[in-house]
Amino acid sequence: MNEGFLSGVSGSLDKGRIRQDNEAIILPAAERVFARYGFRGTTMQQIADAAELPKANLHYYFGNKQTLYLRVLERILQDWLAPLEGISASADPKTALAEYVGKKIAFSFERPEASRLFANEILQGAQVVHPLLKTALRSLVEQKARILDSWILAGTLRPMDTTHFFFTVWSMTQTYADFDIQIAAVLGDNSRNRAAQARATEHVMSCIWRICGLDDEE
Structure with a gap:
């Protein structure tokens, strides 16, 4: 050659x-x-x-700065959506949801700047990232909501609005990044250590199990 x-x-x-x-x-x-x-x-x-x-x-x-900003937001959205991959039709619902919620809280604790940046972009009208929200985000949420619907039909989950379920998970998990100063004011200097993350995860999980009707499972 x-x-x-x-x-x-x-x-x-x-x-x-x-x-x-x-x-x-x-x-x-x-x-x-x-x-x-x-x-x-x-x-x-x-x-x-x-x-x-x-x-x-x-x-x-x-x-330029605009291109770099868009690339940063694309990276955040990609990492933010990645935990949804574990929700599949063949997965055990409780295992899949536990993994998803755990990863979402971990993202908030480990990369709070990323979560806050994305939240600020949304609050300012999502002028840069709006096309991504209408395509990648919307498509993936619709796909995963259909999987949750199938679990409901199978009697595994309690009937609920599966699209709004994801809105609820986002609000419960991302608050630990987007409002970390407020949380630190209540919990003190140890609000972001491993024990605090474990406490937050346990609490959010217990709420999710009640929403899904999985709280009585062994």
Whole structure:
């Protein structure tokens, strides 16, 4: 095989890895800065400083602040929706819902900036992320609600509005990120440690089991 071709392939792979490595640094840094200052209050230089990379790198990989902001929101939405994957027609309902709720609370405790950034985007009218909400989010919620409907028909879950069920889960789990200052004011300095996360998870789970009619199961 032509050595020049192999060299070109190797060079492309190296560039791809470098890009992935840099994006893995830039996106979390941008998430933190956007969450703190908002889209309008954030500059590319602030993100570059947080990422400890030259500002030129940000423009090279993302072009401008608007594109980077959209990419950050896409990443958050992707990670935010990922726990829904465990809800499948063949899954045990209680196991699947426990895993889903647990991951949602873990996301709020481990990445509160991401949750707050996304919430602020929604509160401001979702001007950037609205197309994603109407496509990816809507489609996935409709799909998972149909699975819960099938569990209800099978007698596994108590009858309920399965779409609004997800709204309820979101409100119960995301509050630990979006209103963490309020929660800390009540619980004190230990409001975000592992014990606090376990306590929150246990409480939310117990509420979900009552909603679903699973609270009497062994």
